[in-house]
Amino acid sequence: MAEASQPPTAGNLFELNMRLDQPLDAEAEQLPSSAEPKAPSAFTTLRFAFQSLGIVYGDLGTSPLYVYHSTFPDGLTEKEDLMGALSLIIYLLLLIPLLKYTFIVMKANDNGQGGTFSLYSLICRHARVDTIPSQHWTDRMLTTYQSHVLDEKSVAGKTKHWLEENTYAQKLLVLLVLFGTSMLIGDGLLTPAISVLSSVGGIQVNKPQVNDDWVLALACIILVLLFSVQRFGTGKVGWFFAPAVFVWFLSIGLIGIYNIVKHDPVVLKAFLPKYIFRYFQGHAKKSWVSLGGILLSITGTEALYADVGHFTVSSVQIAFPFFVLPCLLASYVGQAAYLSKHPGDVTHAFYRSIPEPVYWPMFVVATVAAIIASQATITATFATIKQAVALGCFPRVKLVFTSSKHLGQVYIPEINWILMVLCIIITAGFRGTIQIGNAYGIAVVALMLVTTMLMILVMLLVWRTNLFFIILFATVFMAVELVLLSSVLFKFKQGGWAPLVIGGLCLAVMFTWHYGMLKKYEVEQQNKVPVSWILGLGPCLGLVRVPGIGFIYSELAHGVPSIFSHFMTHLPAIHAVVVFVCVKYLPVNIVPEEERFLFRRIGPKEFRLYRCVARYGYRDLHKRDDKFEDNLISNLSLYIMQNCPSESTSVYDEGSVSHVVESPLLPDGQSTTGMQSIRELSSGTNSIEITSPAHTSKNTTQRVRFAIEQVESETEVEDEDVAFLQEARRAGIVHILGDVVIKAKSHSNIGKKFLIDYMYALLQRICRENSAALNIPHENLLNVGQVYFV
Numbered sequence: 001m002a003e004a005s006q007p008p009t010a011g012n013l014f015e016l017n018m019r020l021d022q023p024l025d026a027e028a029e030q031l032p033s034s035a036e037p038k039a040p041s042a043f044t045t046l047r048f049a050f051q052s053l054g055i056v057y058g059d060l061g062t063s064p065l066y067v068y069h070s071t072f073p074d075g076l077t078e079k080e081d082l083m084g085a086l087s088l089i090i091y092l093l094l095l096i097p098l099l100k101y102t103f104i105v106m107k108a109n110d111n112g113q114g115g116t117f118s119l120y121s122l123i124c125r126h127a128r129v130d131t132i133p134s135q136h137w138t139d140r141m142l143t144t145y146q147s148h149v150l151d152e153k154s155v156a157g158k159t160k161h162w163l164e165e166n167t168y169a170q171k172l173l174v175l176l177v178l179f180g181t182s183m184l185i186g187d188g189l190l191t192p193a194i195s196v197l198s199s200v201g202g203i204q205v206n207k208p209q210v211n212d213d214w215v216l217a218l219a220c221i222i223l224v225l226l227f228s229v230q231r232f233g234t235g236k237v238g239w240f241f242a243p244a245v246f247v248w249f250l251s252i253g254l255i256g257i258y259n260i261v262k263h264d265p266v267v268l269k270a271f272l273p274k275y276i277f278r279y280f281q282g283h284a285k286k287s288w289v290s291l292g293g294i295l296l297s298i299t300g301t302e303a304l305y306a307d308v309g310h311f312t313v314s315s316v317q318i319a320f321p322f323f324v325l326p327c328l329l330a331s332y333v334g335q336a337a338y339l340s341k342h343p344g345d346v347t348h349a350f351y352r353s354i355p356e357p358v359y360w361p362m363f364v365v366a367t368v369a370a371i372i373a374s375q376a377t378i379t380a381t382f383a384t385i386k387q388a389v390a391l392g393c394f395p396r397v398k399l400v401f402t403s404s405k406h407l408g409q410v411y412i413p414e415i416n417w418i419l420m421v422l423c424i425i426i427t428a429g430f431r432g433t434i435q436i437g438n439a440y441g442i443a444v445v446a447l448m449l450v451t452t453m454l455m456i457l458v459m460l461l462v463w464r465t466n467l468f469f470i471i472l473f474a475t476v477f478m479a480v481e482l483v484l485l486s487s488v489l490f491k492f493k494q495g496g497w498a499p500l501v502i503g504g505l506c507l508a509v510m511f512t513w514h515y516g517m518l519k520k521y522e523v524e525q526q527n528k529v530p531v532s533w534i535l536g537l538g539p540c541l542g543l544v545r546v547p548g549i550g551f552i553y554s555e556l557a558h559g560v561p562s563i564f565s566h567f568m569t570h571l572p573a574i575h576a577v578v579v580f581v582c583v584k585y586l587p588v589n590i591v592p593e594e595e596r597f598l599f600r601r602i603g604p605k606e607f608r609l610y611r612c613v614a615r616y617g618y619r620d621l622h623k624r625d626d627k628f629e630d631n632l633i634s635n636l637s638l639y640i641m642q643n644c645p646s647e648s649t650s651v652y653d654e655g656s657v658s659h660v661v662e663s664p665l666l667p668d669g670q671s672t673t674g675m676q677s678i679r680e681l682s683s684g685t686n687s688i689e690i691t692s693p694a695h696t697s698k699n700t701t702q703r704v705r706f707a708i709e710q711v712e713s714e715t716e717v718e719d720e721d722v723a724f725l726q727e728a729r730r731a732g733i734v735h736i737l738g739d740v741v742i743k744a745k746s747h748s749n750i751g752k753k754f755l756i757d758y759m760y761a762l763l764q765r766i767c768r769e770n771s772a773a774l775n776i777p778h779e780n781l782l783n784v785g786q787v788y789f790v
Helices: 024-030 042-056 067-071 079-103 116-126 137-141 155-165 167-200 212-228 238-262 265-271 274-282 284-298 301-306 313-341 343-352 356-390 413-430 433-462 467-489 492-526 531-535 562-570 626-641 712-731 750-766
Strands: 544-553 573-585 597-602 609-616 677-680 688-691 733-743 781-789
Touching: 042 238, 042 301, 042 313, 042 356, 067 079, 067 284, 067 313, 067 343, 067 433, 079 265, 079 274, 079 284, 079 301, 079 313, 079 467, 116 167, 116 356, 116 433, 155 167, 155 433, 167 212, 167 301, 167 356, 167 413, 167 433, 167 492, 212 356, 212 413, 238 265, 238 313, 238 356, 265 313, 274 284, 284 433, 284 467, 301 356, 301 433, 313 343, 343 356, 356 413, 413 433, 413 492, 433 467, 433 492, 467 492, 492 733, 492 750, 544 562, 544 712, 562 573, 562 733, 562 781, 573 626, 573 712, 597 626, 609 626, 626 712, 733 750
Parallel strands: 544 573, 544 733, 573 609, 733 781
Antiparallel strands: 597 609, 677 688
């Protein structure tokens, strides 16, 4: 690609542009799908499996610290109860983390990325149910935008049609996703509290003179230190996570085997499911209530799916069944063997079951594992909020990327300190793991239910699974999770209210922001300036054209924003080159760099008005810096060289794709299809290389050579336009930002007035300014404010 400081020449990279005047339905069957990436080697997969221990399994691995105490808070009296609880733990681990997540949900990844938003993006790509504004069918041509056509007469096709036509169903789907995100934030708040408090509470086993106040104080100090070092990221200490958690799992597994052999091998009979039925036959209500504690054995399961983007699906699928699960089972069975002989030690079952010579080493390892589990959960919370911000579902916050290699490692200062304060309040307020466990259980099982409901739609619309298996999946897992939810809701007054309050507040914030953003876009769309009005002003637009480039930012991907007319009526001059820039996020995890920008000329060449749409995925990093400007100008130069039609002469008025070829005729009479980037192989030849991401991998190209005839007069005009653009670039760039304020109309209902005039207005005042989110320097910034009533 040509450098920004030099005009592109015939010997540089250039790309052709085609006019896209076909409707969405006409293109639906020709949507490209990205090629499958090259499978990693066996050694790489094993290395990823080892590294995943420190990120994915920390939370799940620390559950043995507190499960039995939470299951039997009033003490353990009968061995039959112990066997029933152990049998439930065993089959719950086999059913939820192993079967549901490792082998089913894990396959529903968005190009390797997991989590609630990934499921939502998969659904949005197969049914037009997303509420993200300014979407266009050209976005579906991205190589990461995998989708297929459904038979309208099938159950999947009818479901798709119902979702697309039913606005209430779409809103309910958005609320479901936002609720799941709220529960994940609550998980990030409760995991550090229960993990750290459970680990340091073990000191009382060896040092009985240490009272609860000292344990609580030590836990709070560790939590403060934990949140204080978040700004450094996990990159500097991440290398330590996997070995430490590996030692933790290996230790609890070996100690579990030791306890089984020493105390009571008979507990191995708990692998027989008959003990589950006996558990509920004796005292059904008491057993049902205890399910809230047994549920804690699978906390952290959602991380199996949410954090899969850091590694590969196969590596996570190897690590859990072949190492993590056996160690967990050995630990739970070993503790049960110990408790069968010492039922009075259920309060500190884990630490009491540790042999005396290794107590202090295990105490240190347990504390480190709890910190790592908390760290991983906090990091996942930051990443999820970053995705919510990108999709317009969370107020703008400061994003600090702590790693130049991994975009998923992000730090959000405001959220970090809020989490720290709330975490300490919960730890100090509840003062024990029982109530925190009750709160934790609700957050975990609610998030699992959201995942199950979204998975039903994915299996139906994306996988097109047989209806029998969909019903079987929904029946089994929803039944189990609803029973677990009913148990933890029974403990609402004993701490269960905490995640619901936290989740409710988070949901209110996200819904309000999302609602306000949609209303803001709607009013901008309604008040956009017609292109015909711009063309009627002439090349000078009725103003003095001064040297330089003006980037006018707007939410509109199509049409001229109203702030442009507002700007023109108040200022007597405009820049020599004007580019309307729209930064928009799509329901995909990433957008490849070569497919980032879309360009369109507005009016004849002498107007020098252009539109640029910069597209990003919810995991992409957008940062307005010199690199962004250079890439935009360089790609705009390539677009100008293509001598493409303007919006005033195009049949399709709104939008055209850069980097797209208009089916050039090949020597064999065949034509290319899909998205194709053209690169000149050599400046000394007229041969061209065609790369088709729809049918080739990233590093594989299909080389087809054909002759190109260029008209010298057109080339000279293009060179003049590019030279003019580069001269304007050297004169400087000014960023013009529309500051649109919305207010509810006087006749609006009370609910709408409260949302717009109070809640949304408050969020706008306390969140980061749009210029700060786009990283625009104040010396190059010009704000144009407008007030609209909605």
